[in-house]
Amino acid sequence: xxxxxIFGGGxxxxxxxxxxxxxxxxxxxxxxxxxxxxxxxxxDDEYFRELPPGDAYVGIGDNAxxxxxxxxxxxxxxxxxxxxxxxxxxxxxxxxxxxxxxxAGAVVxxxxxxxxxxxxxxxxxxxxxxxxxALSQVTAGVTFGGGVKxxxxxxxxxxxxxxxxxxxGDNVYVMAGSLVIADVESNVVMGGNPARxxxxx
Amino acid sequence: xxxxxIFGGGxxxxxxxxxxxxxxxxxxxxxxxxxxxxxxxxxDDEYFRELPPGDAYVGIGDNAxxxxxxxxxxxxxxxxxxxxxxxxxxxxxxxxxxxxxxxAGAVVxxxxxxxxxxxxxxxxxxxxxxxxxALSQVTAGVTFGGGVKxxxxxxxxxxxxxxxxxxxGDNVYVMAGSLVIADVESNVVMGGNPARxxxxx
Amino acid sequence: xxxxxIFGGGxxxxxxxxxxxxxxxxxxxxxxxxxxxxxxxxxDDEYFRELPPGDAYVGIGDNAxxxxxxxxxxxxxxxxxxxxxxxxxxxxxxxxxxxxxxxAGAVVxxxxxxxxxxxxxxxxxxxxxxxxxALSQVTAGVTFGGGVKxxxxxxxxxxxxxxxxxxxGDNVYVMAGSLVIADVESNVVMGGNPARxxxxx
Numbered sequence: 001x002x003x004x005x006i007f008g009g010g011x012x013x014x015x016x017x018x019x020x021x022x023x024x025x026x027x028x029x030x031x032x033x034x035x036x037x038x039x040x041x042x043x044d045d046e047y048f049r050e051l052p053p054g055d056a057y058v059g060i061g062d063n064a065x066x067x068x069x070x071x072x073x074x075x076x077x078x079x080x081x082x083x084x085x086x087x088x089x090x091x092x093x094x095x096x097x098x099x100x101x102x103x104a105g106a107v108v109x110x111x112x113x114x115x116x117x118x119x120x121x122x123x124x125x126x127x128x129x130x131x132x133x134a135l136s137q138v139t140a141g142v143t144f145g146g147g148v149k150x151x152x153x154x155x156x157x158x159x160x161x162x163x164x165x166x167x168x169g170d171n172v173y174v175m176a177g178s179l180v181i182a183d184v185e186s187n188v189v190m191g192g193n194p195a196r197x198x199x200x201x
Numbered sequence: 202x203x204x205x206x207i208f209g210g211g212x213x214x215x216x217x218x219x220x221x222x223x224x225x226x227x228x229x230x231x232x233x234x235x236x237x238x239x240x241x242x243x244x245d246d247e248y249f250r251e252l253p254p255g256d257a258y259v260g261i262g263d264n265a266x267x268x269x270x271x272x273x274x275x276x277x278x279x280x281x282x283x284x285x286x287x288x289x290x291x292x293x294x295x296x297x298x299x300x301x302x303x304x305a306g307a308v309v310x311x312x313x314x315x316x317x318x319x320x321x322x323x324x325x326x327x328x329x330x331x332x333x334x335a336l337s338q339v340t341a342g343v344t345f346g347g348g349v350k351x352x353x354x355x356x357x358x359x360x361x362x363x364x365x366x367x368x369x370g371d372n373v374y375v376m377a378g379s380l381v382i383a384d385v386e387s388n389v390v391m392g393g394n395p396a397r398x399x400x401x402x
Numbered sequence: 403x404x405x406x407x408i409f410g411g412g413x414x415x416x417x418x419x420x421x422x423x424x425x426x427x428x429x430x431x432x433x434x435x436x437x438x439x440x441x442x443x444x445x446d447d448e449y450f451r452e453l454p455p456g457d458a459y460v461g462i463g464d465n466a467x468x469x470x471x472x473x474x475x476x477x478x479x480x481x482x483x484x485x486x487x488x489x490x491x492x493x494x495x496x497x498x499x500x501x502x503x504x505x506a507g508a509v510v511x512x513x514x515x516x517x518x519x520x521x522x523x524x525x526x527x528x529x530x531x532x533x534x535x536a537l538s539q540v541t542a543g544v545t546f547g548g549g550v551k552x553x554x555x556x557x558x559x560x561x562x563x564x565x566x567x568x569x570x571g572d573n574v575y576v577m578a579g580s581l582v583i584a585d586v587e588s589n590v591v592m593g594g595n596p597a598r599x600x601x602x603x
Contacts, residue, residue: 018494088288089305105508107304122509143342147212158547158563158565163377310420326542345542362578363560
């Protein structure tokens with residue numbers, strides 16, 4: 001079985017570790033991380049000096065920091081598979097791109113497409129024919145009806161939802177507990193039930 | 202293993218296919234469907250002329266159209282088992298009637314009863330002692346507390362919920378994101394948190 | 403395999419039974435329970451007279467009654483393991499204390515801690531680094547973001563949620579469908595989206 005390296009030492013890094021069959025090596029910036037983590041720890045500059053063979057996962061929740069780390073790994077030619085938790089369901093004809101993480105209990109339906117480095121968090125569902133762009137964060141308990149399209153760099157707060165067949169632009173932030181019932185343009189914050197424009201960003 | 206036939210060629214048909222161990226034949230009205238589907242496709246009139254042996258599933262989300270198709274199949278004596286997704290949980294003492302579909306991640310609790318041709322969609326839960334009538338559509342991310350009774354032909358929008366031990370009539374439409382906290386009479390649309398009468402139908 | 407005894411004869415008792423590999427004996431106060439339950443039934447005073455070997459589970463939803471029953475069992479030296487449903491996900495490094503129940507489809511994340519006799523009900527999630535105190539009731543479809551801390555004797559209604567990293571006191575009741583977005587002091591009822599103080603108790 002391939003060795004696994006997880007970049008990061010906080011909650012999301014340990015969440016990814018909990019989905020793997022192998023005990024991973026955590027790759028961290030500072031030795032301060034060592035005391036907080038189970039298993040072995042490698043410093044970031046050691047990893048890039050050695051480029052050890054194995055799978056790499058980016059265990060960083062923040063979209064911008066995750067993007068920077070993933071870009072550096074891809075530039076170095078590192079293998080970055082998608083990570084699917086044991087109790088997640090992914091339909092045979094769904095597509096999960098490199099670096100995406102499908103967390104425990106989550107569901108990705110028929111012909112859904114999850115872009116690179118996007119996180120579908122705990123017990124969230126991305127139903128049939130949905131398309132999620134790159135580098136998005138679907139937090140816990142989020143529901144997408146069938147056929148929803150979302151651009152890149154989205155954020156969906158805890159227990160937000162989108163009714164079927166709506167289209168959402170790039171760089172959209174949906175506040176926790178919101179219900180999106182109409183198409184949403186790019187570069188906005190949406191909130192409420194039903195969700196309304198909170199501000200442009 | 203029995204051959205499987207799924208009536209329909211859209212999203213819900215492919216969702217059912219994603220839960221089966223066998224590659225199904227999709228049964229469609231028009232050849233237009235052929236190009237859109239993985240696997241083999243049979244025309245509707247071919248199927249009813251031949252009545253091939255095997256299990257039939259109705260992969261149609263709309264309640265009225267699903268009812269018409271299921272009635273025609275039952276009149277022809279076709280076997281229509283319930284369909285339970287691999288990651289769904291159905292308690293040993295729950296009852297799932299013919300033609301019902303329990304989708305990925307859904308839960309049906311102890312002594313719950315799911316009526317014929319009713320859909321319990323992605324990550325929805327029907328807790329212990331609930332009774333759902335025939336031909337209803339529980340969409341994704343819906344929560345029923347224990348002991349809820351629902352009549353026939355219900356519709357529960359994305360992320361709606363009903364608190365325990367409430368009774369809901371026939372032909373009730375609950376809008377997405379609504380929370381039902383009281384009994385509901387038949388033939389109404391309910392919406393909001395807490396849910397209020399929107400209109401009679 | 404150890405024999406299993408479940409105290410109680412209502413819905414929650416049967417829910418626990420549906421998660422066990424063995425057919426349990428239900429332990430009830432009155433013979434009236436016998437007619438309502440599958441499997442064999444033992445009277446409460448018979449059990450405590452005999453103290454039969456095996457695992458005991460308290461199948462009582464009400465927090466105060468569950469506490470009384472669990473205290474009596476612990477005083478008698480009875481073994482009370484945690485109960486985890488087959489389709490639940492519990493991270494390897496999470497801790498589930500004695501008497502806690504993790505229901506079908508529920509998720510308990512990395513380094514989360516579930517206190518004794520606490521129920522995490524159907525399709526609820528307690529994400530990484532959350533701490534739930536003793537004797538709480540997380541009902542169905544509830545979402546806790548990562549790092550939420552909750553005191554003892556909490557109640558979280560159907561489809562309520564707490565955003566990440568909030569701290570909630572003891573004896574807090576969160577109404578169904580509420581979204582908690584700030585720290586909450588002890589001994590209060592919270593309701594709404596966002597959740598506001600409803601009353602002190």
